[in-house]
Amino acid sequence: MQTLTITPNQNALLEMAEHIWEIAKSSKTRPLVILPTAGPNASLRQALERIRPSLDQANVPFLPEVHSLSDWLELAPDIFLIPDQQSQTERILQTYASIDAHPELQTWFAAEGEGGVWSLAQAIVSACELLSQSIMPHLSWDPNTLDLKGDMQKLESVLQSAIDTAYPKLAHALVSKEANVLLAFWRYLGSVRDPIIRKHLALASYVQQFAQHPQSRRPLIWIDTVEPQPAQASMQTQFLEACTPYIPVHRLQMDWSSVALWSEAVSAEVGAQEEAQAQHNIHTLKTKTIHCITANRFEDLAWEATRRIETHLKEGRKHIALVAQDRLLARRTRALLARLGPSLSIADETGWKLSTTRAAAALHAWLELLRSPSEGPSASTLLEFLKNPFLDLEHLLNTQESNCDLLITELENALLIKQAHSSWVSFYLTIEAGTSSEYDPRLQTLLQVIRQRVGQWQSKAMQTPYCAEALLQLHEDLSAFGMKQGFEQDAAGLQLLHMLQTLGMQQSKLGQLRMPLNEWLILLKTVMEEEVYREQGAQTSARVSILPLSSTRLRYFDAVVMVGCDERQLPAFSEPPLFFSETLCQVLGGSSIAWQFRQQARDLSQLIASYEHIDLLWQSEGARGEPLRAAPWIQRLQNHLPTLATIQAKAEQRTAQARPSAMASAHRLPGLPMPTRMSPSAYRALRSCPYQYYVRNLLGLRKRKGLDEELDASLLGQTLHQILRNFFQELKSTQIREPRLQDPQYRQTWMQEHLHHASEQGFLKLLEGDKRILGSLRDWQKQIPSFVAWQLERESHGWQFHDAELKVGFEFSFADAHHQEHTVRIEGYADRLDINTTLRQAAVLDYKHQSPDKIKKRADQLMDDPQLLLYTKAITEEQKATDHPVIEADWVALKMNLKKKDSSERSFKLNHLSDQVLVLEKQLQQDLSAVWSGSAMQAFAPESACRYCEARGICRKGMW
Structure with missing residues (x-):
């Protein structure tokens, strides 16, 4: 076996090609070249073609046969006799x-x-x-x-x-x-079927072929681009020695001594000779164009990397390597490079995980729905699935009607308005509450279909399913949603379907394998995470290849931009497998941290030695503002080469003239349609802050509220109102046919029992959706005895329940500053109306889920929140609910301090009601006239009103 050394610099491929052709000439046969990975295959073939000798010189009509080791093993002579390897x-x-x-x-x-x-x-x-x-x-x-x-x-x-x-x-x-x-x-x-043992068997079959079939013998050229791990090195040496008696074996190994920039890259044993060699190699960098660039912010560094690549392209360098030591930064740079248009081809060789594609995100959204509790998913989880681009609503709903995409928008708006955060029950209640024409009846069908599909997974049989049955059910779901058809039209989607098919074949070999549903879902996500999706770039004259440092070996590039060269990310290393310490892993011949560091030092040395134009970039501040220095290897280079001093990335110069902010103020826009109706809450907004009224009610802008999983307080209030309405209506009808209710003691007992029962029934649907509401139910039930006592005391003064949730309103006419007459209808829903038949009087009540102390504070700003006064005026003028005049208006607290025994404190009565209504009429005239006249609507609200204001992001209070 002949061993040759190659210097891993810019001439390595040509030097390698020369050796290969010399071997071909001397043997007059086509040699077999084996590389450890497929990355350098194309570059080596190009180098062989570039210095290809004439047919007379080599007598070899074809290029030498070049394979990666894994590809060559799949061509082994007896590979068909060896079972397929296990994935x-x-x-x-x-x-x-x-x-x-x-x-x-x-x-x-x-x-x-x-x-x-x-x-x-x-x-x-x-x-x-x-x-x-x-x-x-x-x-x-x-x-x-x-x-x-x-x-x-x-x-x-x-x-x-x-x-x-x-x-x-x-x-x-x-x-x-x-x-x-x-x-x-x-x-x-x-x-x-063990992948490593199968690899050994394939190599052994080649040894057997060379021994038994002389016609298959030809020179074998084994190229080591890296230093193998000890166990791998021993195996490779044994294989090559086993081949040596039958064929010429040539082993090409890298000699890093002339390119290593650090002593640990020269040899595993570091001494004075290695230090001197590294110092000598460093001084050869003086002729290269190397920039060390840093930026404080992630985004600034991504823009700087983009500018460096753009500069190289403008200077005529057509093939740029973007070395992704920081993959997140490299992908942000890739997104910025996409702005250069289709003339630039971008090939990402880092290996996107299949889980990062939109097809996998669509499947992941469905899996998250399956993991939701039996009560139902959160609204955000449901909407995330419904918004996935592969969902075919026409197919799902079995309809040919158009505008199905608007269903999702309508559902989201409804959930936001009602603040329905989670559970199927709250979603159904939200749709049922929206009975107006703006709600599409297909929403109910959509929710029902999805709930039915989710329910199949939440059945008892599917809590520990057979893997094959679970996979079959998943395929049925994808077909029912039309997602399978969408996946077939998408490159990543096709790979996802193939992954599921492969997983099914693997599971079928294990017989009747069961696993808990949650673990089976984790299996799917893990397989998606391990699957690599490679994006193919188009063929253009200018190319950018995004690749890891290890993939730069023996490649051709015109320039290199490397991102992530800070001390946190360079060098990088992987931990040994669980159950193995670093020492035990090393003794067994596996990888060690020292081996990984040494190989990365050699890769970086080879990179710097092979190219003339190199940019090394890193972020100088971490996410929390902590300082980040350059990688130690780069710092050591800078100590010996002052020309490699760090340069701060040049941010784009921006000029601006400071202008002090003024109070937010708006005027009625010409042609802006003015409302013909106004609710008490809209008038409250006008009183508290005219600018808020302008933004919310005139422009119709709303803050997009989040759909988190907090307890839904607004739904609790609505439920209590409905419970009290139903209870008092039942009381009103029952007392007519049941004389015993006239007995005070019996009446009190009956009211407490029935209000308890009505509360249980009213909260039942909410409890199905969210068990946390049980605490709110118990808090309210503690209030019931005190509430009943207050009601009985009120009845003792002659007041009787008349109606609840009553829609009332009135027409209000006014003139603006231009003497034009306008009419606005002010209307809302009164919580409760009582009458005193003896005195022929009426009283309007408004429930507040607040303590009496907070209600008393409302009286101090009655004219800024005149809800009760507006209801009083409406009932008195229209006389639809009753012909009795309203002489009393009360706020009723639904949250009492039960340690206090006086139940009369539950209600707070407005004084001088008729006088207050007259003052309100004058105030309405002034306020509405000002708005309709085009007066300025300024943001002058107190801080208490601004704290939760939805328009604050527009008025910018706090900046003026």
Whole structure:
């Protein structure tokens, strides 16, 4: 076996191609070239084509055959005799089934909580992969004498020896117990379908082919672009030595001594010679154009990376590498580069997770609905699913009608207006409350179909389903929603459907596998997270390739922009598998942090040595404002090369003239239609802040409220109003036919019992949707005895319930400053109307879910919130509800301090009611005339009114 060294710089590919052609010339055959990964394949073929000798010189009509190792193994001569390898998901499922059958393992490994068993299965499979890798050097290279069972037994002594070396005696007993469990799982998973063992069998079949079939013999050129891990290095050396008796073997290895910029990149053993070599290599960088650029903010750095790429393109460099040490920043830069138009092709080789695509997001939204409680999902979860672009509403509702997309907008608006945060019941109540024409009746059907689909998953049989049945149900759901048809028209969607099909094939091999629904949903999300989606860029003259640092080896680029060069992200490393310490992993021949650091130092050295134009960018401040320095490797370079000093990213210069803000003020716009109706709440807004009235009522702007999962206070108030209305109407009808209600003691008992029952019934639907409302129900039920006592005392003064939730209003005429007459109807819903038949008088009552102390404060600003006065005027003028004059108006508190015994404090009566109504009429004339006349509507409200004002984002109070 001949070993050659290659210097990994800008000439590495040409040097490699020259060696390959020399071997082809001397052997007069087409050599076989094997690379560890597929990344450099195209670049190496281009280099071979560039220096291709004439046919007379080489006598080889075709280019040397170049393969990545994984592709070459799939072409092994006896590969069809070897069973297909198990996928990672299939191995995890197999392990999961075994753990699930042994609860003592779950207890011993503390696999608790949702997804605990699934996470444990993943960790065990990762550990078993390392065990398989460590046994590779002990396997035979003769397929006829290969004894997997016998060779597997060797692993026990190998692992025991590694444990003795890596762990102190105190931890030995515990670790040995874990090791025995892992060995049992490794034997369970270990077979010819194990990916690593299958790889060994494929290599062994090549050795057998070279030995038995002379016509297949030709030079083998094995290229190592990285330093292999110890176990891999031993396996590769054994394979090449096994091939040497039959074919010429040439091993091309990288020699980093002339390009390494740090001593640890020269060799694993660092000494004075390595330090001197690194210092010598650093001084060769003086001829290169290297910029070290930093910015404080994430967005500024993304713009700077975009500007650097744009600069390279303008200077004639057509193929730019964007090295994504910080993937989030690289993808933000990619979004900014998209603004340059279709003339720039962008290829992302970092491997987007399938879970980041919109197709996966649509499926994820449905899975989140399935995880919702039996009462129903949150409104935000429901809307997230309904808004996914793959949902076909026409197909779902089985209708040909248009404007189905507007259904989602109507539903969202209804939920926002009613603040229905969660549960199917609150959603139905919201739709039922919107009986006006603006609500589409198909909303009820839409909710019912989705609830029915979700209900199938929440049945008892589906709480621990067979995996095959759960997958079949998911396919039926996707078809019913029309999402499957949408996925078939989308590249990521097609990959998602293929993933589900593959998962079904893997699960079918495990027989009747059951798992809890939540863990099965976690399985789906995990598979989506592990699936790689690669976006293909169009062919253009200018290209940007987004790739990780490791993928830059042996590639051609005109310039390199690397982002994420701060101390937090460079170098990066991965932790050893669970159950393995760093030392044990290293003893078994696996990866170590030192090996990862050394390889990244070599990759960065190779990158800097191979290209003339390099930009290194990083963010100088973290998310919390903490300072971030450059990566230690870059700092060490800067210490020796002052020309690499850090440059602050140049932000775009913006000039502006400061202008002090003034109080927000508005005038009626010409042609703006003025309202013909006004509610008491609208008039309250006009009184508290005219500017607020202008924004909300004249312009019709509303703040988009969030749909979180807080307790719905507004729905509680509406429910209490309905309970009291139904209760008093029942009392009114019952006392006519039941004389015993005239007895005070019986009446009190009857009222308390029936109000308790009415409250239970009224809160029943709400409790179905949110159990937290039970506390509010109990609080109200504690108020019932005091409320009944107050009602009886009121009845003793001659007042009787007459009606509730009564719509009342009146026409108000006024003249503006231009002497034009206008009429506005002011109307609203009065909570309750009582009459005194003896005195032929009426009283209007308004329930407040507040304490009496807060109600008393309302009286101090009665003219700013004259709701009771407006109802008084409306009932008196229209005389529809009663022909008795309203002589009393009261606020009634529904939240009393029960430690106080005086129930009469529950209501607060307005004094001088008739005089107050006259004052209100004059005030209405002035206020409405000013607005209709075009007077300025200024924002002069007190802070208490501004605290929760929806128009504050427009008036900007606090800035003037």
